[in-house]
Amino acid sequence: MIVIDHLSKRYGEQVAVDDLTFTVQPGVVTGFLGPNGAGKSTTMRMIIGLDRPDSGQVTVDGRRYAEHRAPIHEVGALLEAKAVHPARSARNHLRAIGATTGVTAKRVDEVLDLVGLTGAAGRRAGDFSLGMSQRLGIAGALLADPQILLFDEPVNGLDPEGILWVRGLLGDLAAQGRTVFVSSHLITELGAVAEQLMIIGRGRLIAEIPMSELGAGAAQRAVHVRSPQAEQLAVLIGADGVSVRTGADRDVIEITGLDSEAVGRRAAEAGIVLYELTPRTVSLEQAFMDLTREAVDYPAHPAAPSSRTDRSAA
Amino acid sequence: MAITSGSSIGTSNPRRAAATPPRPSTTTQLAVTQRRVIGSEWIKLRSVRSWTIMAVVAAALMIAFGELAASVASGAVATTGPRPGGGPFAATDPPAISLSGTTLTQLIVGVLGVLFISNEYANGMIRATFAAVPRRLPVLWAKVIVLAGSLLVLMVVAGLASFLLGQLILGDGKNTTLAADGVLRAVLGSGLYLAGIGVLGIAVGALLRNTAGAISVVVATLLIVPGLARLVLPEDWNTTITPYLPSNAGSAFTSVTGSDTLLGPVGGAAVFVGWLVVLLVGAAVMIRRRDA
Numbered sequence: 123m124i125v126i127d128h129l130s131k132r133y134g135e136q137v138a139v140d141d142l143t144f145t146v147q148p149g150v151v152t153g154f155l156g157p158n159g160a161g162k163s164t165t166m167r168m169i170i171g172l173d174r175p176d177s178g179q180v181t182v183d184g185r186r187y188a189e190h191r192a193p194i195h196e197v198g199a200l201l202e203a204k205a206v207h208p209a210r211s212a213r214n215h216l217r218a219i220g221a222t223t224g225v226t227a228k229r230v231d232e233v234l235d236l237v238g239l240t241g242a243a244g245r246r247a248g249d250f251s252l253g254m255s256q257r258l259g260i261a262g263a264l265l266a267d268p269q270i271l272l273f274d275e276p277v278n279g280l281d282p283e284g285i286l287w288v289r290g291l292l293g294d295l296a297a298q299g300r301t302v303f304v305s306s307h308l309i310t311e312l313g314a315v316a317e318q319l320m321i322i323g324r325g326r327l328i329a330e331i332p333m334s335e336l337g338a339g340a341a342q343r344a345v346h347v348r349s350p351q352a353e354q355l356a357v358l359i360g361a362d363g364v365s366v367r368t369g370a371d372r373d374v375i376e377i378t379g380l381d382s383e384a385v386g387r388r389a390a391e392a393g394i395v396l397y398e399l400t401p402r403t404v405s406l407e408q409a410f411m412d413l414t415r416e417a418v419d420y421p422a423h424p425a426a427p428s429s430r431t432d433r434s435a436a
Numbered sequence: 437m438a439i440t441s442g443s444s445i446g447t448s449n450p451r452r453a454a455a456t457p458p459r460p461s462t463t464t465q466l467a468v469t470q471r472r473v474i475g476s477e478w479i480k481l482r483s484v485r486s487w488t489i490m491a492v493v494a495a496a497l498m499i500a501f502g503e504l505a506a507s508v509a510s511g512a513v514a515t516t517g518p519r520p521g522g523g524p525f526a527a528t529d530p531p532a533i534s535l536s537g538t539t540l541t542q543l544i545v546g547v548l549g550v551l552f553i554s555n556e557y558a559n560g561m562i563r564a565t566f567a568a569v570p571r572r573l574p575v576l577w578a579k580v581i582v583l584a585g586s587l588l589v590l591m592v593v594a595g596l597a598s599f600l601l602g603q604l605i606l607g608d609g610k611n612t613t614l615a616a617d618g619v620l621r622a623v624l625g626s627g628l629y630l631a632g633i634g635v636l637g638i639a640v641g642a643l644l645r646n647t648a649g650a651i652s653v654v655v656a657t658l659l660i661v662p663g664l665a666r667l668v669l670p671e672d673w674n675t676t677i678t679p680y681l682p683s684n685a686g687s688a689f690t691s692v693t694g695s696d697t698l699l700g701p702v703g704g705a706a707v708f709v710g711w712l713v714v715l716l717v718g719a720a721v722m723i724r725r726r727d728a
Contacts, residue, residue: 171570172563173727188570192466199567205560207484214483221476222568223466262564266466 123148128178131164138164140325146303151296153316154305161325162305166272170199192223198263199272203255208248212258220265233261252279270301289315309410336409345377345385348398355394470574477578494544495594501537502598506605509533530612531622531692534602538626542633546654549637554647566728579638584631592627599623618692625689639715658683682711
């Protein structure tokens with residue numbers, strides 16, 4: 123279990139992590155989701171003591187990471203794939219890391235086999251493709267058989283087969299009762315594996331929700347309606363406790379919680395003329411975007427100058 | 437034996453794996469110890485071929501230069517310099533002639549020391565290293581022990597070989613023996629000095645974390661600063677300060693014949709070790725303090 127308690131970190135003027143508090147539970151895959159620059163990597167670096175928090179603290183199974191006797195046996199981390207001396211072979215790289223904690227050469231070969239690098243074990247790690255480097259990084263995380271695993275953007279650079287493999291691996295690890303904490307800036311990467319989601323933006327926790335809930339929100343259908351009597355329809359349907367959103371165009375409304383057939387029937391019963399009746403699904407991505415909209419550090423659309431300092435939205 | 441394969445990650449049947457708790461009680465067996473960190477650094481040092489080559493080349497140059505200087509001094513190789521038959525060493529200091537390769541070799545071992553740590557910062561390996569050893573300082577000590585130990589063995593052998601071959605080349609009448617006053621101290625001292633310069637490289641590399649910058653500082657400290665000090669400083673400052681520079685402190689215990697401008701052998705060794713201690717303490721403080 124990872125307990126993050128009022129954690130803050132700034133680099134010069136830039137606030138990377140801002141009063142972050144949450145707990146990563148064992149036995150499930152917890153997704154750490156947020157746009158680039160949201161503070162995901164910084165948080166992971168602070169969990170394993172690479173960066174020192176300005177305030178707050180992180181504990182791993184009740185202790186600071188550095189206080190564990192066999193740290194990489196407690197927490198295995200993949201933070202960046204290419205963090206290898208380019209002239210060193212994959213096998214020697216893993217042996218050097220493992221030697222600090224008594225991991226045997228046999229175990230090194232085991233994890234190389236597990237990530238599918240046995241054939242390349244003697245090659246210079248500098249000649250590896252990004253996908254192979256990523257596999258080597260994962261091997262390093264698994265090396266000392268840790269109970270907690272951190273993966274920072276593990277599918278970056280992997281081909282489709284590799285992505286499926288990583289997803290399967292994450293599920294296996296959680297099924298073995300391990301704590302798996304995996305970051306991504308893409309909800310679609312986590313949708314398939316994560317059960318719990320921690321969503322951050324600008325270093326702050328935006329939402330902490332089970333994947334099923336976000337999925338349910340996403341599965342919810344919306345109905346797009348255009349009608350000269352839109353307001354009348356909105357009142358009629360709104361009275362049934364259904365959510366209706368009106369836009370700038372007075373003739374257009376968005377109805378959620380009622381399918382298009384039901385909307386059409388209600389309109390016909392009331393004698394309301396419809397020009398358009400379109401069922402829409404909200405994608406997982408849209409649901410995520412709705413949650414993080416206010417917290418995106420560098421939005422694609424130019425934001426008003428004040429929005430960068432306005433943190434109340436987050 | 438630390439990890440049993442039965443509990444390892446990636447079991448094909450996750451349900452079966454979930455039913456049996458995967459946790460082996462190996463935390464004690466897998467404890468990080470200084471000895472294990474030394475083992476890790478030894479693997480790192482051996483597994484980059486260019487580093488092995490550098491160390492061997494450094495030793496070979498030590499011998500080759502000594503023999504070349506001895507050949508020149510003995511008159512076997514003629515020079516067109518202002519001192520015919522004498523070469524730059526004028527055949528008055530047989531141990532110094534045969535150990536003259538130290539000047540070049542120190543640059544190579546200094547650079548090797550820098551690379552041994554600055555490379556980890558350059559390619560990001562330092563984060564894997566510090567994740568495995570979050571207390572960090574055992575890594576610095578291990579690097580010092582592994583590199584200094586390897587260099588000491590290699591350079592003492594190279595120093596002895598340079599000296600003995602050099603005396604052979606100089607020939608009877610012009611040469612000396614290990615039994616002569618101060619000679620053994622100078623020969624072994626050269627090996628120690630070179631191992632120390634490797635440590636100096638590690639300390640500067642850890643302080644600056646930048647390969648090019650750290651190499652520049654090491655080369656400047658060993659070659660440029662002593663000469664520059666002689667040129668720019670007032671005479672009395674010069675005689676007060678320059679004996680305490682690392683390279684001159686080294687000369688005090690790697691040469692047989694003393695000099696007015698050098699400290700005594702014991703004083704020189706003490707000052708040289710003092711430099712290493714101060715730099716290592718600085719490196720240790722910065723390694724603990726900075727984010728990796």
